Every structure is written in structure tokens, then in C-alpha cells.
Amino acid sequence: MGELKLMKGNEALAEAAIRAGADAYFGYPITPQSEVIEYLMAEKPYERTGMVVLQAESEIAAINMIYGAAGSGKKVMTSSSSPGISLKQEGLSYIAGAELPCVYANVVRGGPGLGTIQPSQADYFQSTKGGGHGDYRQIVLAPASVQEMADFVKLGFELAFEYRMPVLILADGVIGQMMEKVELFDQMPRLTDDEIAEKYPWATTGKKKGTQRRIITSLALQAHEMEAHNMMLQKKYADVTEKEVRFEAISCEDAEYIIVAYGSSARIAQKTVELARKQGIKAGLFRLITLFPFPSKALQNLCKQGVKGFLAVEMSAGQMVEDVMLSVRGCAKVDHFGRFGGTIHTPEEVLNALKSKIIGG
Amino acid sequence: MTIPSLEEIIKPENLVYEKTDLMTDKALSYCPGCGHGTAHRIIMEVIEELGLEEDTIGIAPVGCSVLAYEFMNIDMTQAAHGRAPAVATGIKRCWPDKIVFTYQGDGDLAAIGTAETIHACNRGEQIVIVFINNGIYGMTGGQMAPTTLPGMKSSTSPYGRDVEMMGNPLKITELVAQLPGTFFVTRQAVHTPAAVRKAKKALKKAFENQKDKKPGVSFVEIVSNCNSGWKMTPVDANKWMEENMFPYYPMGDIKVDGQLVK
Ligand SMILES: Cc1ncc(C[n+]2csc(CCOP(=O)(O)OP(=O)(O)O)c2C)c(N)n1
Ligand code: SF4
Numbered sequence: 001m002g003e004l005k006l007m008k009g010n011e012a013l014a015e016a017a018i019r020a021g022a023d024a025y026f027g028y029p030i031t032p033q034s035e036v037i038e039y040l041m042a043e044k045p046y047e048r049t050g051m052v053v054l055q056a057e058s059e060i061a062a063i064n065m066i067y068g069a070a071g072s073g074k075k076v077m078t079s080s081s082s083p084g085i086s087l088k089q090e091g092l093s094y095i096a097g098a099e100l101p102c103v104y105a106n107v108v109r110g111g112p113g114l115g116t117i118q119p120s121q122a123d124y125f126q127s128t129k130g131g132g133h134g135d136y137r138q139i140v141l142a143p144a145s146v147q148e149m150a151d152f153v154k155l156g157f158e159l160a161f162e163y164r165m166p167v168l169i170l171a172d173g174v175i176g177q178m179m180e181k182v183e184l185f186d187q188m189p190r191l192t193d194d195e196i197a198e199k200y201p202w203a204t205t206g207k208k209k210g211t212q213r214r215i216i217t218s219l220a221l222q223a224h225e226m227e228a229h230n231m232m233l234q235k236k237y238a239d240v241t242e243k244e245v246r247f248e249a250i251s252c253e254d255a256e257y258i259i260v261a262y263g264s265s266a267r268i269a270q271k272t273v274e275l276a277r278k279q280g281i282k283a284g285l286f287r288l289i290t291l292f293p294f295p296s297k298a299l300q301n302l303c304k305q306g307v308k309g310f311l312a313v314e315m316s317a318g319q320m321v322e323d324v325m326l327s328v329r330g331c332a333k334v335d336h337f338g339r340f341g342g343t344i345h346t347p348e349e350v351l352n353a354l355k356s357k358i359i360g361g
Numbered sequence: 362m363t364i365p366s367l368e369e370i371i372k373p374e375n376l377v378y379e380k381t382d383l384m385t386d387k388a389l390s391y392c393p394g395c396g397h398g399t400a401h402r403i404i405m406e407v408i409e410e411l412g413l414e415e416d417t418i419g420i421a422p423v424g425c426s427v428l429a430y431e432f433m434n435i436d437m438t439q440a441a442h443g444r445a446p447a448v449a450t451g452i453k454r455c456w457p458d459k460i461v462f463t464y465q466g467d468g469d470l471a472a473i474g475t476a477e478t479i480h481a482c483n484r485g486e487q488i489v490i491v492f493i494n495n496g497i498y499g500m501t502g503g504q505m506a507p508t509t510l511p512g513m514k515s516s517t518s519p520y521g522r523d524v525e526m527m528g529n530p531l532k533i534t535e536l537v538a539q540l541p542g543t544f545f546v547t548r549q550a551v552h553t554p555a556a557v558r559k560a561k562k563a564l565k566k567a568f569e570n571q572k573d574k575k576p577g578v579s580f581v582e583i584v585s586n587c588n589s590g591w592k593m594t595p596v597d598a599n600k601w602m603e604e605n606m607f608p609y610y611p612m613g614d615i616k617v618d619g620q621l622v623k
Contacts, residue, residue: 026451056447056480057477057479058476060447061476064440064444065448065451066451067438067441067448067451068438068448068450068451068452069454072451072452072456074456076455090441204436205418205456206416206417206435207436213436214436214437215430215438217421219427221428
């Protein structure tokens with residue numbers, strides 16, 4: 001068993017980065033995730049593992065430091081919260097276009113604009129539909145516990161390097177701030193410079209005599225070249241959609257009504273399902289773990305199994321619900337419930353919504 | 362008198378100049394007479410002469426020199442507009458023993474990327490920044506740059522730069538020289554053989570500084586022409602540059618070995 005600790009979600013994320021053998025973290029403070037860089041600065045990972053930590057002058061600078069380091073084959077991470085994530089979008093589009101691996105976290109707060117520092121899930125569209133410019137995708141992992149804040153860093157790096165694409169850990173302020181018991185995985189070694197040069201022939205590590213030089217770019221001046229590059233990216237995304245869907249189905253076997261949720265909304269909805277079952281309602285929880293790729297097939301199968309209705313519960317005005325509708329394609333009733341702008345729904349509110357919008361509606 | 366054959370002429374002892382292997386054979390995409398090509402060549406010659414090519418990573422900007430990676434025959438990363446110093450920081454912090462340099466235009470370095478420039482300089486990153494100041498946005502068709510001279514015409518200052526309305530040209534090189542994080546700051550040109558020799562010497566010093574792990578940024582500005590953007594012939598552009606740009610952006614070292622030059 002790994003080391004047990006009581007930690008905040010943000011601290012678990014930071015500790016996991018060190019233990020996953022990350023080479024660097026570049027970030028800029030913003031509530032509710034400033035603990036990530038604070039923890040790293042206090043922990044001195046440059047003494048523990050040789051990992052670099054640097055406070056950048058902005059989120060834009062941080063994501064471009066990530067771009068540079070990732071292009072040279074290093075395992076790098078950044079994190080921020082909603083307004084800062086908006087600033088990173090151009091850089092993320094470059095990272096996706098140049099096919100570089102990186103992990104970053106968004107500990108979402110209420111928006112739009114400066115919004116509020118309270119938790120929210122209103123960055124779903126930005127996270128799953130591109131965010132930056134161009135036809136690109138990123139893998140989105142949605143932790144629902146402090147344990148997953150740690151575990152998804154390790155998983156995120158594995159996926160980022162396997163597919164050479166950005167992986168987003170989409171948490172909300174609750175997950176970032178709350179303290180829970182977490183079992184930390186053991187320290188993994190950082191790759192040596194020689195190992196990086198050997199393992200990642202695409203990385204700019206200096207052109208050795210008689211070898212091909214490496215160019216990290218997302219530019220193609222000819223439209224047909226850009227189209228070919230895009231087709232290759234789309235193939236990769238189709239591959240990811242095929243292989244990397246993750247979800248958890250709780251009490252869904254006999255369910256007539258299913259709540260679809262992720263992150264802290266899923267924790268709340270789990271309680272709703274218990275309350276509903278006590279009242280004789282056959283309710284289940286379908287917890288999304290990957291938001292991209294979205295578990296469309298699994299939802300379709302539940303439909304075929306006879307589920308009468310789905311309630312998408314999220315701390316937003318209704319974003320993820322669109323993907324549920326697209327998945328179910330009219331074969332069952334779909335509606336949305338959620339408090340937003342930094343407010344959190346209660347299990348009872350969710351149950352009432354299930355009754356009024358799905359069961360009775 | 363007999364005329365020597367080609368074979369008789371092409372002999373090692375007659376060889377006075379050779380193209381560096383660190384420039385690819387690709388035809389340069391720059392306008393004839395543009396300074397970018399010469400600047401590329403001398404940077405690559407310096408890297409070759411110092412034997413650094415196996416350990417150097419260059420950063421291309423967004424601007425006319427976005428394709429620098431097509432011409433510089435080393436490992437290269439193309440950065441988003443203005444972000445090259447941050448990209449270089451990311452690489453250099455993770456690979457402290459590699460040689461990392463950025464190559465940036467004035468729009469890239471002194472407008473959209475001002476924050477990244479100032480902060481990389483202020484942190485004293487051990488990198489080389491090569492700054493091509495042609496007083497205009499070449500790539501996008503001759504719009505006003507932060508370095509456009511007062512009264513100078515561009516497509517977004519068609520009646521000349523009105524400093525009341527548009528602000529004064531930014532002498533960012535003098536500005537970064539004030540920061541403790543810069544070690545070597547100089548301003549050069551590449552429009553005459555003499556200027557090229559001096560600029561190459563300055564670049565050599567810059568790369569040597571990094572090789573010797575001298576603390577801080579080595580910043581080399583090259584005042585250059587943009588004959589297309591300025592709407593002049595290459596010869597007129599160079600003359601105009603000497604008469605108008607050089608008085609505003611005077612040539613020479615501004616900071617050497619961490620000390621401001623009096
Ligand atoms: C974010 C962003 N904004 C604007 C542009 C458009 N753009 C491309 S190059 C350029 C200006 C380049 O001028 P400069 O840096 O002076 O280089 P030059 O072309 O003169 O060598 C601009 C505004 C862009 N590519 N990206
Ligand atoms: S537009 Fe100007 S800077 Fe660009 S290649 Fe032509 S002369 Fe050079």
C-alpha cells in the first residue's frame with residue numbers, strides 16, 4: 001500500500017506531479033488552485049527529484065514554457081483556473097497542432113469574466129469542444145475525489161505521451177479545495193536526458209551529426225498539407241475515442257432513471273441515488289471519468305436496456321447535457337439540472353429535479 | 362593568356378568562402394535585399410565555429426522569419442507570436458546544458474511579446490535573444506510596429522506615425538539593458554560587409570556567454586531593412602535606414618559583461 005495522507009485536492013495534484021517523475025511545472029497563481037504552485041515551491045522538488053518549478057509572469061508565458069519544454073521531450077505540467085485557462089488557449093492549440101504531450105489542470109471557478117472563486121463546471125464546452133482555435137481535441141479527465149486528483153496525474157502523463165496530445169484534468173473548486181484521505185503512488189524516476197533523446201526521436205534535443213533535425217511546428221503553408229495533417233489528427237482522435245473511454249456506472253443495472261454527472265456533481269448525485277432508491281425509485285448514477293472521449297456508446301446501451309430518462313447534473317447552465325442528448329439520440333428523455341455561477345446543488349434539489357423533469361415530466 | 366578552366370579555379374587554396382552546412386539548401390523566402398537572410402547566415406556560422414550545433418535549439422517566431430526553421434539546419438521550435446522567450450525558458454530550464462536562442466522581429470518581441478521579453482530578461486535566463494528591428498510588420502504587409510519611427514508611413518499609419526495618437530517608438534533594447542538579468546546587450550546591423558563582420562562578432566560573444574554559462578540574457582538587436590514594407594528599392598532602403606533608423610537606434614554595445622557602457 002502506498003503512503004496515506006490527508007491532503008487538499010490541489011496538494012495531491014502537486015505531490016502526484018513530483019511522484020510521476022515530472023520534469024517541470026510552470027504556473028501562475030489563481031484561486032482556487034494556487035495551492036498547487038505553493039505546495040511545489042514549499043516542497044522543493046528540485047532537491048527531491050530534480051524537477052523544475054517556476055512561477056511564470058502569466059498563464060500565457062506558462063503554457064508557452066510548457067510548449068517549449070514538451071517539444072524537447074520533457075514531462076511537464078501546468079495548472080490554473082478558468083480565466084487563466086482562457087489565456088492558455090492559443091498555446092494549447094499550438095501544443096495540439098504540434099502534437100506535444102502535456103498535462104494541465106483546470107480547477108474551475110464560476111464565470112463568465114472574473115466571475116467568482118466558488119466552484120463551477122461551466123468550462124465544459126471550452127474543455128471538450130476545443131477551447132482554442134482549430135479542429136483539435138484533448139483528453140479530458142474529470143476527478144471526483146482527492147484520490148483521483150493524484151491518480152489522474154500519472155494516468156494523464158501516460159495518455160499524453162502515448163497519443164502526444166494535451167491531457168486536461170478538469171476539476172472544480174470543491175475537488176481542489178477539499179481534504180480527503182489519499183493513497184499516494186510511489187515515486188517514479190525521472191527519465192535521464194539520454195533516455196529522453198532515445199525514447200522520443202521527435203523531440204528537439206540537439207541535432208546530432210548525420211541525423212535528421214527535428215522541427216516542432218504547427219504551421220503548413222500549403223492548404224493540402226494542412227488538410228493532411230488535420231486528417232492525421234482526426235484519426236488519432238478517433239483512436240482515442242475507441243480506446244480511452246472511461247466511466248463508472250453505479251446502480252445502473254436495473255435503473256429506469258439515470259443521473260449523468262462528473263466531478264463533485266457526481267458525488268452529490270450519488271447521495272441522490274441513495275435517497276431515490278429509499279423512496280422506491282430505480283435510479284442510477286453514470287459518472288463520466290473521461291469527458292473527451294465521451295462515453296456515448298455506453299449511454300446508448302443503457303437506452304437499449306430500457307432506461308426511460310437521463311438527467312444531466314452539472315454546475316452549469318447546461319453544457320454536458322448536449323453530449324448526453326447527442327449520445328442518446330432521442331431514444332429516452334433527457335433534461336438538465338444544475339445550480340451555477342459558483343453555487344452547488346444539494347442531493348435533495350437533484351432528487352426533486354429528477355422527479356419533476358424526468359419521472360413526472 | 363589562357364583562361365583557366367572551372368576545375369583549375371575550384372581548388373582548396375582558392376576557396377575564400379564556403380556556405381555553412383548549418384544553412385539548408387532551401388531558397389530563402391525573404392525579399393531580395395532583406396536583412397533576415399544575412400542575419401540567419403551569421404548566426405549559423407557562429408554556431409558552427411563554436412562547435413555548438415549538436416547542442417543548440419533555436420526558436421523561430423511568428424513574422425517573416427517564421428520559416429527560419431526551414432533554413433537553419435539544427436533542431437528548431439516554432440513559437441506562437443511573441444512567446445519565443447517563454448518557449449526558450451521552458452527548454453533552457455529543463456536542459457541547462459543546451460544552447461537556446463530566439464530569433465524575433467520587432468512586432469513579435471516588442472509588441473505582443475513585451476511581457477515575455479522583459480520577464481525572460483529580468484529572470485536572467487541563460488539564453489540568446491536575436492532581435493531583428495526593421496521598424497515595421499513585414500509579414501502581414503507593412504503595418505506599424507512599436508519601433509516605427511515618428512512620421513514614418515506604414516499601412517496602419519498611412520499619414521506617418523503620429524506620436525500623439527500612436528505613441529513613440531519603443532527602445533526596448535535600452536530598456537532591457539537596465540535589467541540586472543541581462544549580461545550583454547548590443548545593437549548591430551547587417552547591411553554592409555563591415556557591419557556584418559561586427560554583428561557576427563557580437564553574436565559570437567553572445568553565444569560564447571551562454572556556452573560559458575555567464576549569468577543572464579545576451580541580447581543582440583540587429584537594425585535591418587524591410588524594403589517591401591518600406592516600399593523602397595533595397596539600395597534606397599539601406600540608405601534610408603542609415604539616415605533615419607541609425608540616429609534613433611544608435612549602433613554599438615549598450616551593456617557588456619553585465620556593465621552598462623557609458
Ligand atoms: C496572435 C497573433 N496575432 C497576430 C498575428 C499576425 N501576425 C503575424 S506576423 C505579425 C507581425 C510580424 O512583424 P515582426 O515581428 O516585426 O516581424 P517581421 O515580419 O517584420 O520580420 C503579425 C501581427 C499572429 N500570427 N498571431
Ligand atoms: S517583407 Fe520585409 S522583412 Fe519580410 S522578407 Fe520582405 S523585406 Fe524582409
